[in-house]
Amino acid sequence: MADCGGVLRFGWSTAPETGETALRLREAHFCRVRHCPVCQWRRSLMWQARFHQSLPKIVQEHPKARWVFLTLTVRNCSIGELGEMLTAMNAGWQRLIKRKEFRPVSGWVRTTEVTRGADGSAHPHFHALLMVPPSMLAGSNYVKQARWVELWTDCMRLDYVPVVDVRAVKATIPEGAKPSLDAMGFALQRAVAETLKYSVKPGDMTDDPYWFLELTRQAHKRRFVATGGVLKNVLRVDEETDADLVMADGSAEGEDDGSRLAFNWRETERRYRRAPNGDKPAR
Ligand SMILES: [Zn+2]
Incomplete structure (x- = not known):
């Protein structure tokens, strides 16, 4: 993890519409350790980009x-x-997804987050984004919050009442303004970002090394993200190369002459600086 993203190589990219030239990240080496803060961030961006790329087709069909x-x-x-x-x-x-209340859900993305309790305990929880028909929010298939609590208690076979939060993704519309597709798209984007964010807070890792090492042991080979229904495979979680993480926020548009400007991480200064020795000439 200490060497993650140590050298970054940027290339010039010209936007076809505006002719504007900008530096875009083109090459980097990522450690790919699951809880690495850099990798978690790039992975989250990559999943969000993939979700939004698939969305127009899904929305067209539903x-x-x-x-x-x-x-x-x-x-x-x-x-x-x-x-x-x-x-x-x-x-x-x-068990929950097989219950009749869940049946109208047409697709879902579920992630696991683990936070650290002040007493050094672990607080694992699921964030799920459900794609549902309108009848599930108001109508015949409506599931109220208290029922979600009952369902989760039952499916988890708990002898106490767990905390369950359920919210419809709604556009926040300024007073007087008309609801717009953009406002809804923005609200969904925020919900997607919230669902697909890091699974462990960087602060929780560094505050307590024992906690973090034990978490790594306990979480080994466990999946922290799952998808189902029409959203199945939308994140393509098994496709993850350095190139995927480099282009996490969308592919760089425009011409690429192959030239690269290198920057490397200076540990003592705690910042990136130009490293001309690592540059590459144009092809
Ligand atoms: Zn990393």
């Missing part, structure tokens, strides 16, 4: 689709029990 943001939690557990808890939560989710 023009009435609405979106619900669901957060499912359990009580904090000790960090040593995290693996077991994640297994139980995955089983709980599998």
Whole structure:
């Protein structure tokens, strides 16, 4: 992780419409350690970009689709029990999606986040973005918050009442303004960003090395993201190369002459500086 993104190489890219020239990241080496803060950030951008690339087609096929943001939690557990808890939560989710209340959901993206409790415990929870028909927000298939709590309690076989948050993704429209497609798109973008953000806060890793090392052990080989229904494979989670992470925020448009300007991370200064020795000439 210490060497992650140590050298960055940028290339000039000219936008075809405006003729504007800008430097775009073209080459970098990422460590790909799951909880690495740099990699988590690039991965989140990449998934968001893929989600938004797939969205127009999905919306075209389901023009009435609405979106619900669901957060499912359990009580904090000790960090040593995290693996077991994640297994139980995955089983709980599998039961939940088979319940009749969940059946109208046409697609979902679910991520796992683990935060650190002040007492050194672990707080694992799910963030899920559900694509639903309008009837699920107001109408025959409506599921109220209290029912989501019952469902999650039941599916998790808990003997206490867990915290469950459910919110429809709604555009915030300034007073007097008309609802617009843009405002809705923006609200969805925020919900997607919230769902696909980091799974472990960088601060939680550095505050307590023991907690972070144990988390790494407990989370080993466990998936922290899952998709289903019409959103299945929308993130293409198994496709992740350095090139994918470089182009995380969309592919660079325009001509590429192959020339590269290098920057490297200076540990003592804690910043990137130009490193001309690493430059590459135009092809
Ligand atoms: Zn990394």
